[in-house]
Amino acid sequence: MFGPIKAKPGSAKNNKTGSWRIDKRPKFLQKNCIACKMCLLICPEGCITGKEKNTFICDYNYCKGCGNCAAICPKDDIEMIAESVGDK
């Protein structure tokens, strides 16, 4: 008997770890974005996508709410909002 001892590359995506987020989550305002990609590069989860200005967004299935993206955004275009607040 073996159990889950080996995995195909990329299979960690099957684990929806966004539920680990506890306090806050980033809200991408998409108003003053200059597409500098700093948020995309600094995200430790690699779960931010986007190309053009004001198109950047993160995948909440994986986002842990660390706030790095909001902290590094030169235009303050990402803000951390309480988990309890609705409207993703």
Place this chain on the structure above:
Amino acid sequence: MREFLEGSQAVARAVKLCKPGVISAYPITPQTHIVEGLAQIVADGELDSQFVNVESEHSAASVVLGASATGVRVFTATSSQGLLLMSEVIFNIAGMRLPVILTCANRAVSAPISIWNDQQDVMAIRDSGWILMFAENHQEIMDLHLQAYRIAEDHRIMLPVMINMDGYILTHGMEPVDVPQQEQVDKFLPPYKPLYKLDVNDPITLGCLADPEYYMETRVAIQKTHEEALNIIPEIAREFKKIFNRGTDGLIECYKLEDAKQVIVCAGSVVGTVKDTVDELRAQGKKVGAVKIITYRPLPAQALIDVLESVEQVAVLDKSISLGAYGPFFMDLKTIFQGRKKAPKISGFVAGLGGRDINKKSIIQIFDKLSKKQVDCEFIDVKDELLKVKIEP
């Protein structure tokens, strides 16, 4: 062909016959002669194997882990402090289900520094998931190594196997050994066919992160495999017997148990001394016997119950101790018989720590004490005057 060999040379010759593709080890007393022998064999071109020199035991274990993960047969050996330095990797090897074979030349653990024999080192990794086997003599060392590869690489098992041999007593002592022919070994041990391996054309990840949704099942699987191995090890031992005309049933060995009222349970080279003492006491009309533990993990609980439940008194002889509790073998024996109606009186004795000699007198002492009050952790051959040493503030 029978040859007069040092125990370490017997290991080197056995490993040569098994043809591992990668060998990595770091020298440590009393394991050194094993690796020295293998290095010579590889250097002389008698074995086509990559011998990887490393800077520590942690690296040696890591090399064989990585090599085994690519689907090649591997070998390493260590002892005492070296095994402790390996211990992180030891758990990883078992967790990744890699059929690594390691020879442990059993030695006491520091401090104080002791290079002499007891069986404390292996107990540090007892719960790692490795299959643990103990050899009594040189022939068994040779035979267990050949079987270890079969056991580890069996697709129903896929677990590492550690062969334990008492430092100096077995590693440096010399005995005649029947060294099998290569054709015989090839018949018994086919080339290693991995069940999974690291391959750039078909990539997999081994040893990856397992969150609480996955981890527990990997441990349950190892536990269940250990239970299954209790049937597979004797199956492989039977096949070994058929080809080589010698051997045991792979789990335990009984010595003069018919009608025995007092029995000593132990493992490793001390079994030889116990058997000799049993012969002498039998000649005096005493009904005594011995049980040798060959496979310690998985624990052959049913096999031990079957042979010991009708015995009156059982002495468990440990050459190691779980400080603050009891000897590890003793605890296991007590657990096996806990709550059973038919059970012997089990006493625990600890002897031979740090190379203190266990001779026939020690064994006779144990049989004598066995007739008296039941004890859990009685030390044999302790110098009371040394315990009285005082340290002034």
